[in-house]
Amino acid sequence: MQKRPRLKRHFVFIFAAVVCVFLAVPTKPLGSYESLNAVLAIVGPKSISTLDYEEGVERYKNLSRFFPAYRKKGSLHSQVIDFLIDRAVVDNVADEESIQVNEKRIEAEIQKRMEAQGISDIEQFKKAVQTQFNLPYDVWLEDLPYQIKKGQLLQIKVSPPLPSEQEVQSWYNKNKAKVGNEFRFRELVISPANSSIEEESRLFNELTEIRNKSIQDPSFFKLVASGPRNESRYKLNGGLVNWVPTFELYKSQPMTASVLAQVGGQGKFSEVFRDDRKRYCIVYIEGVRPTPLDAVRKGIQGFLFREKEQTSFEEWVAATRKSTSITIFDPIYIKEHNISNPEEKYNSD
Template identity: 85%
Template sequence: MQKGSRLSQIFVLFFAPVIVFSLLFAPLISLSSYESLNAVMAIVGPKSISSLDYEEGIERYKNLSRFFPNYRKKGSLHAQVIDFLIDRAVVDNVADEESIQVNEKRIEAEIQKRMEAQGISDLEQFKKAVQTQFNLPYDVWLEDLPYQIKKGQLLQIKVSPPLPSEQEVLAWYNKNKSKVGSEFKFREIVFSPSNASIDEESRVFNELTEIRNKSLKDPSFFKLVASGPRNESRYRLNGGLVNWVPTFELFKTHPTTASVLSQVGGPGKISEVFRDDRKRYCLVYIEGMRPTPLDAVRKGIQGFLFREKEQTSFEEWVTNTRKNTSISIFDPIYIKEHNISNPEEKYNID
């Protein structure tokens, strides 16, 4: 009994400190790791930015930074991400002050509105359209949507972008005529195969090829055929003539024809035989080509310039709002990079 009792005493004396150490310090190690993830890197008004926010923000910033102006990409990636999070916090604070709430229902309503605007009813199709339009994974776009909703609301109540002037519209048009494209005056001949057999397809193709060859020698022959009963063009009664249409307008209904016209060249040129979007065989003869007139693209240019002004005005508003926001920086890398002497002083990037 004495021997067993002595062994028990030795066990207690030797292992008890180990157990006590484990109980006391193991939770502290775990807590230290937790606190590291939640260390406050900055405080923006009532909102704090933690290390966890920073870690999650890195990938978001990398995905979205190509949409930001160059002057917002100063310094190291580390500093850029923190500035990105500060700017977002500034917007969130003002949105809260203005009672702009973005909940799940609001997001669903926004998605539905955008789907209707694009004439899309299937969500999967909309996801593909978003990825194509913004060159972003749909999940990344969706994660950023609450911010975009807030931005849209704040543009209405806090920012007043000026409308583009006539001089700005004219200057943009003169500088970007190649971008607005051309408009064409052309004649078309359209034949449809009577069935889907290879022989019938070949017959129609060969018939149009022969018409093209004759028209190259005698352009009046093209007009003669275009006016005849075989031509299925809706403009047959006018000799197949389509009178001055911008390619961007034609592209909405006949994208293949619009593409062919852009490739054929100038007046007097005849296209090769091609199949349009309705699987019909076609020829086009260009009678006229000119830059798209300003009046035809004025509204489009005004809309483009206004969106640019919206973006610029919003960026300026964020910068000015940030200057008037109480911001404290605690991240040592950011403090060193920006030579901040007092980490708790109000700081705003120039």
């Protein structure tokens, strides 16, 4: 009967010792855990945390070269905060308009872009994306949901104006060098009978001789280019290609287009070269002139409209941001922008 109280007293002593040990162990304050993912800003219903900022730094560095200079104000830290605020503004409006970008939507967008470029292999598409945007494919893919939302909002929220005829004419006058030239030329195209070194050498020497004679007598080249051996699709017209812009020719005959650009002016013969189908060729330039406006009008209109889309979208984001409730808590941003009361609504100019 006396053992039970003794056991009870031992249990109480052991429990008390455990509690003392537990209380003696230093614990991390709750505030330090919260600071690991502190809220730096609240944009409408969305918050921007420290983790969002850390992820945003690298994204901003990769994408900032596409932004206009006036959007790059202040320190890198503040630029990243502004970048995240702008993205949050777009996300908020997209949510209001029920624009959802899920995995299937992203897959459909990739498929659409692959078809537009005539690409069926995903690895080839990844390389094309990296070349076109000068971005790692993973970075481009991470930004794709935003680009999809942007495209949708351009249709329903932003109305960029169409470029005027005066704007098209002005751009053409200032950028004739970029537009390039168009050529009127004759071509002689002959394939080797086989892939032996002897045949390749024989054909090269034969065409070199034809070129040398043609330099002395250009009519001789027209005669040969009209013969049955010429494999040019224009051989019925003596191999004459009548006024084609370089950029158009490049789509089907990139090597020939490159050679024409290097040969020089009217009356010049190219050296013997091999085209993209490994055929031996000579081209003779009969005329060269700046590509006329009518040949590139649609391309210029499309380019100018895309520029207007970008400018109009940036203006829309800025206007929407001003009408959005934004509260800043980040101390660096507050100091840099001289915000006296971080709790009050703040919108950057």
